[in-house]
Amino acid sequence: MLLAASVIQSFAQQVVSGVASGAIYASLALALVLIYRAMDVANFAQGEMAMFATFVAYTLITQFHLPYLLAFVLTILLAFAGGVIVERAFVRPFEGAPVLTLVIVTLALFSIVNGLAGLIWGYVFKTFDSPFPARSVQVGGVFVGIQDLGVIAVTLVVLAVVFSFFRYTRLGLAMRAAALYPESSRLLGVRTSRMLALGWGLAAAVGAVSGMMVAPIVFLDPNMMQPVLLFAFAAAVLGGIESPVGSVIGGVIVGVLLALVGTYLPGGQNLRIPFGLIVIVAVLLFRPAGLFGRREMKRV
Amino acid sequence: MTATGALNSSRLRASTIFPALVALVVLFGIPLTTDSFQTFQFANVAVFVVAILGLNLLTGYSGQISLGNGAFMAIGGYTTALLVARLGVPYALTIPLSGLLAAAAGVMIGIPALRLRGIYLALATFALALAVTPVLNNFDSFTGGHAGLNLNPAAPPFGLDLSNEQWLYFLCWAVAAILFLPARLLIGSRTGRAWMAIRDGETAATANGISISFYKTLAFGISAFYAGVAGSLQAVVLAYINPDSYSLTLSLSLLIGAVVGGLGSVWGPVLGGLVVVWLPYLAERAAGLHLGPLSFGGKPDIGFGILLLVLMYFAPAGLAGLAGRAWRWYRRLRRGSGGPADGESEMVEPEPVETAERQVEPDQMST
Numbered sequence: 001m002l003l004a005a006s007v008i009q010s011f012a013q014q015v016v017s018g019v020a021s022g023a024i025y026a027s028l029a030l031a032l033v034l035i036y037r038a039m040d041v042a043n044f045a046q047g048e049m050a051m052f053a054t055f056v057a058y059t060l061i062t063q064f065h066l067p068y069l070l071a072f073v074l075t076i077l078l079a080f081a082g083g084v085i086v087e088r089a090f091v092r093p094f095e096g097a098p099v100l101t102l103v104i105v106t107l108a109l110f111s112i113v114n115g116l117a118g119l120i121w122g123y124v125f126k127t128f129d130s131p132f133p134a135r136s137v138q139v140g141g142v143f144v145g146i147q148d149l150g151v152i153a154v155t156l157v158v159l160a161v162v163f164s165f166f167r168y169t170r171l172g173l174a175m176r177a178a179a180l181y182p183e184s185s186r187l188l189g190v191r192t193s194r195m196l197a198l199g200w201g202l203a204a205a206v207g208a209v210s211g212m213m214v215a216p217i218v219f220l221d222p223n224m225m226q227p228v229l230l231f232a233f234a235a236a237v238l239g240g241i242e243s244p245v246g247s248v249i250g251g252v253i254v255g256v257l258l259a260l261v262g263t264y265l266p267g268g269q270n271l272r273i274p275f276g277l278i279v280i281v282a283v284l285l286f287r288p289a290g291l292f293g294r295r296e297m298k299r300v
Numbered sequence: 301m302t303a304t305g306a307l308n309s310s311r312l313r314a315s316t317i318f319p320a321l322v323a324l325v326v327l328f329g330i331p332l333t334t335d336s337f338q339t340f341q342f343a344n345v346a347v348f349v350v351a352i353l354g355l356n357l358l359t360g361y362s363g364q365i366s367l368g369n370g371a372f373m374a375i376g377g378y379t380t381a382l383l384v385a386r387l388g389v390p391y392a393l394t395i396p397l398s399g400l401l402a403a404a405a406g407v408m409i410g411i412p413a414l415r416l417r418g419i420y421l422a423l424a425t426f427a428l429a430l431a432v433t434p435v436l437n438n439f440d441s442f443t444g445g446h447a448g449l450n451l452n453p454a455a456p457p458f459g460l461d462l463s464n465e466q467w468l469y470f471l472c473w474a475v476a477a478i479l480f481l482p483a484r485l486l487i488g489s490r491t492g493r494a495w496m497a498i499r500d501g502e503t504a505a506t507a508n509g510i511s512i513s514f515y516k517t518l519a520f521g522i523s524a525f526y527a528g529v530a531g532s533l534q535a536v537v538l539a540y541i542n543p544d545s546y547s548l549t550l551s552l553s554l555l556i557g558a559v560v561g562g563l564g565s566v567w568g569p570v571l572g573g574l575v576v577v578w579l580p581y582l583a584e585r586a587a588g589l590h591l592g593p594l595s596f597g598g599k600p601d602i603g604f605g606i607l608l609l610v611l612m613y614f615a616p617a618g619l620a621g622l623a624g625r626a627w628r629w630y631r632r633l634r635r636g637s638g639g640p641a642d643g644e645s646e647m648v649e650p651e652p653v654e655t656a657e658r659q660v661e662p663d664q665m666s667t
Contacts (some may be wrong), residue, residue: 041419099418100363103419107556110552116602233427272440273434274431276427276430288416292637
């Protein structure tokens with residue numbers, strides 16, 4: 001009886017921490033979806049951009065001794081600016097190029113950003129302090145880390161901001177229009193190219209949050225975001241790569257599944273990344289549009 | 301235009317024979333004139349040439365993006381390492397076997413890949429590239445895990461008077477030359493034309509009676525065969541293997557090599573192999589020379605990234621495309637300003653990346 005209770009409790013704890021990591025994947029997946037909707041390409045550099053932003057936050061906190069909250073906000077603003085600059089400088093020349101070209105361009109950005117971070121901050125693992133206390137609170141008989149709750153809360157706030165931006169502002173409306181109907185929007189006076197740059201900025205800002213949330217859990221180093229990027233891809237594909245809501249739900253599902261795989265399968269920690277691969281391939285084979293996506297139609 | 305280019309180039313002509321002769325002279329000259337480290341590096345170039353040849357068939361000709369060919373190299377490398385280290389099989393025997401095992405894996409990956417195109421295929425193969433190292437580490441009782449596997453260094457057979465490096469050099473380049481030929485012939489054959497037709501428009505290819513699933517799966521299988529052989533050669537050359545050698549970086553450098561050399565060009569993989577092996581080394585040397593921003597602190601990633609961006613913008617057909625352009629410009633110059641002489645158009649190598657870019661997107665046509 002007692003054993004059963006402890007099994008259930010540990011299961012529940014795994015689910016909660018899975019939801020927390022899922023929230024991190026969800027933020028990065030949302031960033032990927034924002035860019036995918038705008039230009040039909042998966043940004044392979046998204047994780048590296050988030051990693052770079054996290055290093056900026058690290059520098060702001062350790063070198064400039066800024067309080068965490070200020071560094072957090074400042075990093076988001078810098079990431080936004082960085083995203084806009086990257087789009088204007090490196091992606092815009094390739095607007096309208098075939099998918100292969102765009103994939104290679106984002107992979108080139110991946111290499112450059114990764115190398116730059118290594119050049120500036122080195123490859124020694126760094127600890128990135130969490131803003132949340134390491135204590136747990138008891139909720140309904142289950143111990144839940146405040147860290148996990150904090151990550152979930154931060155992600156919810158970010159999502160709320162992004163959704164209200166797209167839902168309630170004219171700029172958000174223009175961006176949605178530019179993504180869905182570029183030709184018609186241009187006729188109506190929407191600067192579609194500029195909207196793309198804003199989209200990259202927004203994605204970089206959202207991605208930066210995921211980087212700052214994941215850094216206290218794994219150590220901060222230039223390669224920290226690669227598995228996260230893979231899980232975010234899995235989340236985006238599972239949710240339907242065109243659907244922001246889907247990417248968030250997909251992130252949570254992937255997070256919980258990975259937590260359970262990591263805990264209950266033998267050698268589970270090593271199998272997390274292959275499991276991400278299995279999720280991606282399985283979704284694409286059996287439900288290519290994901291949970292919330294539309295079926296792709298093509299005019300011949 | 302691409303199809304006719306391939307038709308013409310399938311016949312051997314002076315433009316093929318001349319570079320081949322030059323290549324032969326250079327190949328035999330290198331190990332005689334370089335020190336043992338450089339010879340070793342050039343053996344590595346051959347390894348990458350083989351792998352990039354395969355990736356070029358897959359991505360350059362059949363139009364399927366793969367970020368995961370490093371996984372097939374891992375299969376080849378571990379086949380050789382395990383057979384040699386555990387069972388004492390002669391390493392030369394393991395090379396074709398590695399290729400075949402990798403090809404089988406390639407066909408198995410190719411079948412689900414049939415339903416994925418463009419960005420989804422890139423995503424799935426990206427995940428494949430990331431999954432290799434943890435999977436190898438997980439089955440450490442079989443693969444030796446982090447510690448890796450040591451092989452005896454390959455010594456020259458038949459009492460040949462060669463240093464180890466020279467022997468490895470000739471072995472790798474012999475394999476590369478043997479595998480170059482079928483790749484070259486495939487491109488000019490019915491199969492190559494089917495791949496290019498699929499790449500340039502799947503619907504049109506189907507309408508012309510090309511079996512999409514057969515040719516796409518075939519491309520994956522052949523590409524994986526090349527990668528498997530390359531992985532096997534690499535294990536022999538390095539005489540050591542461990543899971544961390546098969547990180548994302550390896551798969552990325554294959555793609556970088558294919559793109560920089562020139563996707564969909566015959567000689568591109570050779571140029572790509574040279575760049576992928578020598579650029580990191582030169583970047584480190586440049587860092588030692590304190591060349592400022594040019595050296596990027598010895599981080600080849602930055603150099604590779606910038607090279608990719610510059611090439612994609614100015615010369616999407618890669619170095620091979622640039623070389624072809626320079627060659628045509630030189631010919632025109634030599635013939636005077638009388639405009640292109642006849643036969644000039646036959647010289648044009650197919651430049652698929654450029655032609656692909658000029659395709660009109662279907663949804664743009666509809667609006």
